[in-house]
Amino acid sequence: MLALALNSACTDKPDVITGQEDPFPSTYTPAATSPVLLSNATLLTGTGSRLDNTSILLIDGKISAIGREIDAPGSAVVIDASGKWITPGLIDVHSHLGVYPAPSHEGNLDGNEITSPNTAQVYAEHSVWTQDPQFTLALAGGVTTLQILPGSANLFGGRGVTLKNIPSRTVQEMKFPGAPYSLKMACGENPKRVYGGELKQTPASRMANVAGYRTAWIEASDYVNKQESYAGKQAQGEETDPPLRDLQLETLAEVLRGNILVHNHCYRGEEMAVMIDIAREFNYKVTAFHHAVEAYKVADLLAEHDICAAMWPEWWGFKHEAYDMVEGNVAMVDAAGACAIVHSDSAITVQHLNQEAAKAMAAGIDAGYHITRAHAINWITSNPARALGIDALTGSLEVGKMADLVLWDGDPFSVYSKTEKVFIDGVLIYDRLDETRQPVTDFDLGIIDPTDERL
Amino acid sequence: MRRGIKLIVSIAFVFLTVPVPAGEILITNASIHTLTGAGTLENADILIRDGAIAALGTDIDPSSVGKVIDASDKQVTPGLINAYTYLGVMEISQVEGTDDVSTADEQFSSAFNIFPAVNPGSTLLPHNLIHGLTHAVVAPESNQRVFAGQGIVLQLGKPSSILNKSAAMFARLGSSSSEAGGGSRASSYLKMQQALADTQEYRTNRHAVMSGNWRDLSLGVHDLEALIPVIDGNLPLVVNVHRASDIEVLLELKRQSGFKLVIAGASEAWRVADKLAEADVAVIIDPMANLPIDFDQLAARLDAAALLDAAGVTVLFTGVDFLHTHNAFLVRQAAGNAVAYGMDKTAALKAMTLNPATVFGFADQAGSLEPGKQATLVIWDGDPLEIMTLAEQVLVKGKIIPMTSRSTRLRDRYLDLDNEREIFYRK
Structure with missing residues (x-):
């Protein structure tokens, strides 16, 4: 499953030692459901196409047919989607839901293990509070998959996890089956501010940031060598003790083996260029730069190295490294042939990711580019799926893919449009028109009025 | 719909049919959200004089106005x-x-x-x-x-x-x-x-x-x-x-x-x-x-x-x-x-x-568009509340604002990465 999921990233690395099996495996299986036929809608497929007056059939959690005339099984629930739009389920490649939940207070701030510049040993999933009410709010916004990342205080923040936005009791029930782990790295101001500025330790400068990454990769390379040497000896029947497991190096080693994808918080163009060189030095791949405010300055470089840039449409000015914002950023990266992603990093805008994409599209058109809705939808569906290594499974409306999709009551690029129904693996997880299909977290239940829900 | 609105206009505003002198700005044929009792005026004009709104209406003669902004298919709101x-x-x-x-x-x-x-x-x-x-x-x-x-x-x-x-x-x-x-x-x-x-x-x-x-x-x-x-x-x-x-x-x-x-x-x-x-x-x-x-x-x-x-x-x-x-x-x-x-x-x-x-x-x-108030307004290329609508022109006290910011300047110099050495000479 892992190999399948990794189709678009890091396929050239030999599967030497995949390390331990995931100690926290996904326990998610989609609920059983009847086939569903959504008929006569406008589809934005996430593969660049817009299909008008088209129907889509969901069977056993997968997209089973797309076309004008579809023979649905008699058991199918038929939903007339005339005048409505269907997109792939939205994917937020940068989220802290569950690790920075609402309500926000000290007892709940679990997204940054700031005690050391390298905390590659921590897993964001171990901080996830499944009853964070922000999950269901994002669901109502059409978000079906999220990458939950540790914060950006550290050079190596820890492992990120890809979740399906399924109301669950355990985080394992939310884990996207087959999705690779990610490693959160951070450039620039945050690590040097937190360690040099607040804790008076290294790194206190950008150059020390870089020394910190390289030192860690040297140790990780050595760890890989030791493991390979052990594996070699074992294969020859030699009796030898295995090297001691080190959780921190294990995460980094998995990056070097191509099994964990690097998601790198990085604002400035020159820092992205340096990170690309570090990746070459240690033979790993940067999958995506996040918060890439200056991606437009090095868009050609990103295209050349097949690196995604995850961007906001117009956030800026909270740090000097976020000062050179241009609203054409997403479109400019896209036009250069790099993989452009619109991300949220916000529990507010994750609920309106379609609007975030719409703003980026409008800004791109204003900059002189020709951009269609059918193309711009990729920024919040198939492109983030690619960055998460799950694009063979979800992120587009194609036969055989997971039936993760959103029925919109109108053009998803309009501020007035809202999700009507959200399907995950063919199951109706949210229905704006049916209160009985609107999940309520434990937190929300009875908290304002004991006989009612929060909303 | 349109006829009804025009009727309101005729009650609320005096039609200006006399020619207006140069130095003024006339915005024509816009859909104007006055946010006054006059409601939204269709195919209407705004005459700007001395930084203020001099008149709103449908029959303002553009012939002698120094600057005419054609706002057909555009919508206008107060700033x-x-x-x-x-x-x-x-x-x-x-x-x-x-x-x-x-x-x-x-x-x-x-x-x-x-x-x-x-x-x-x-x-x-x-x-x-x-x-x-x-x-x-x-x-x-x-x-x-x-x-x-x-x-x-x-x-x-x-x-x-x-x-x-x-x-x-x-x-x-x-x-x-x-x-x-x-x-x-x-x-x-x-x-x-x-x-x-x-x-x-x-x-x-x-x-x-x-x-x-x-x-x-x-x-x-x-x-x-x-x-x-x-x-x-x-x-x-x-x-x-x-x-x-x-x-x-x-x-x-x-x-x-x-x-x-x-x-x-x-x-x-x-x-x-x-x-x-x-x-x-x-x-x-x-x-x-x-x-x-x-x-x-x-x-x-x-x-x-x-x-x-x-x-x-x-x-x-x-x-x-x-x-x-x-x-x-x-x-x-x-x-x-x-x-x-x-x-x-x-x-x-x-x-x-x-x-x-x-x-x-x-x-x-x-705060609203009516004679006597600042001519501080925005010409939008569509529904002013729609997410993909852009401000096409902003006027402040009758002054046409250059639609440029440090951000648009940065954008424009990086639109073309082919000639890398030239980027920093683009001003």
Whole structure:
């Protein structure tokens, strides 16, 4: 499953030692459901196409047919989607839901293990509070998959996890089956501010940031060598003790083996260029730069190295490294042939990711580019799926893919449009028109009025 | 539809059929959201003279006007107003020397006024202006004090300027005021109540206080002086507060003291909407702020603005989220979302134009399109509330604003990466 999921990233690395099996495996299986036929809608497929007056059939959690005339099984629930739009389920490649939940207070701030510049040993999933009410709010916004990342205080923040936005009791029930782990790295101001500025330790400068990454990769390379040497000896029947497991190096080693994808918080163009060189030095791949405010300055470089840039449409000015914002950023990266992603990093805008994409599209058109809705939808569906290594499974409306999709009551690029129904693996997880299909977290239940829900 | 609107026009405005002299600007054939009783005028014109709106109508003769802007298929609104920002007093949030929003200094509270910190040269101003934001309320903040001090109204333009140096007094109650109250919101309430009472006492015994023949009051003379217009009802008191019970406590204090109350933040205001409407208390809200982000805001919801408006509350918009300063123009997206969640479209437009202008005392100049007011307006390439609509041209007091910012300059120099060595010669 892992190999399948990794189709678009890091396929050239030999599967030497995949390390331990995931100690926290996904326990998610989609609920059983009847086939569903959504008929006569406008589809934005996430593969660049817009299909008008088209129907889509969901069977056993997968997209089973797309076309004008579809023979649905008699058991199918038929939903007339005339005048409505269907997109792939939205994917937020940068989220802290569950690790920075609402309500926000000290007892709940679990997204940054700031005690050391390298905390590659921590897993964001171990901080996830499944009853964070922000999950269901994002669901109502059409978000079906999220990458939950540790914060950006550290050079190596820890492992990120890809979740399906399924109301669950355990985080394992939310884990996207087959999705690779990610490693959160951070450039620039945050690590040097937190360690040099607040804790008076290294790194206190950008150059020390870089020394910190390289030192860690040297140790990780050595760890890989030791493991390979052990594996070699074992294969020859030699009796030898295995090297001691080190959780921190294990995460980094998995990056070097191509099994964990690097998601790198990085604002400035020159820092992205340096990170690309570090990746070459240690033979790993940067999958995506996040918060890439200056991606437009090095868009050609990103295209050349097949690196995604995850961007906001117009956030800026909270740090000097976020000062050179241009609203054409997403479109400019896209036009250069790099993989452009619109991300949220916000529990507010994750609920309106379609609007975030719409703003980026409008800004791109204003900059002189020709951009269609059918193309711009990729920024919040198939492109983030690619960055998460799950694009063979979800992120587009194609036969055989997971039936993760959103029925919109109108053009998803309009501020007035809202999700009507959200399907995950063919199951109706949210229905704006049916209160009985609107999940309520434990937190929300009875908290304002004991006989009612929060909303 | 169109005929009906024209009928309204003919009642509300005198048709100008006489030729108009050069030096004036005429915007023609636009759909004009006047936000007055005249409603939305279709295929209508705006005549601008001496920086002000001289006439609105459908038959203004363009033949001798110096500058005619054809706005066919375009829509015109008054310039947008964000009712709660730090514009002009914050360049980069984490660059200390560029952020004058709050102070830990405890010498002054209500006497503190943000105006000397305003930087009309801030790059945030052209950025927001070219997206249609022409005015902003600028607030001070304080975690240490119940009264943060006085805020201003900023007029964006070329150049930007301060329209009103003391537009409102800002304070906070509820959990965000707990630090100022030493750990309990009740203590913050007491400080506010005492300050207002002491101001009353000070005003009637000013001479005795000044000459030292009076008991010690809870605030210094400068702070007491600054609160006099508040207790007189001449200066709005904007209180940041969310929880419904805190709002009710404030309403009771208003009943006792009689100040002009505006509440900001106001996540749970919809729960006491009827009481707010009855007490004529305006509400500044970010319609997209629906997170139960603390226990004061458990009832936050996306249709809060619609619920408040339906109850007859005067609603003012800010937002979106923490971007209410750097991208204060996104108040337009906030308004669009308020409409998506049930608010009347005209009401949503007024919540970022006429309502803030009225509440903060500059509706004689801005906030709606009618003869005599500033010709401060935006020509949009479509529905002004729609997310993909762009501001095509902004006018401030009749002046055509260059639609350029540092951000558009950066964009333009990097549009072509093919000739890398030339980038830094593109100006």
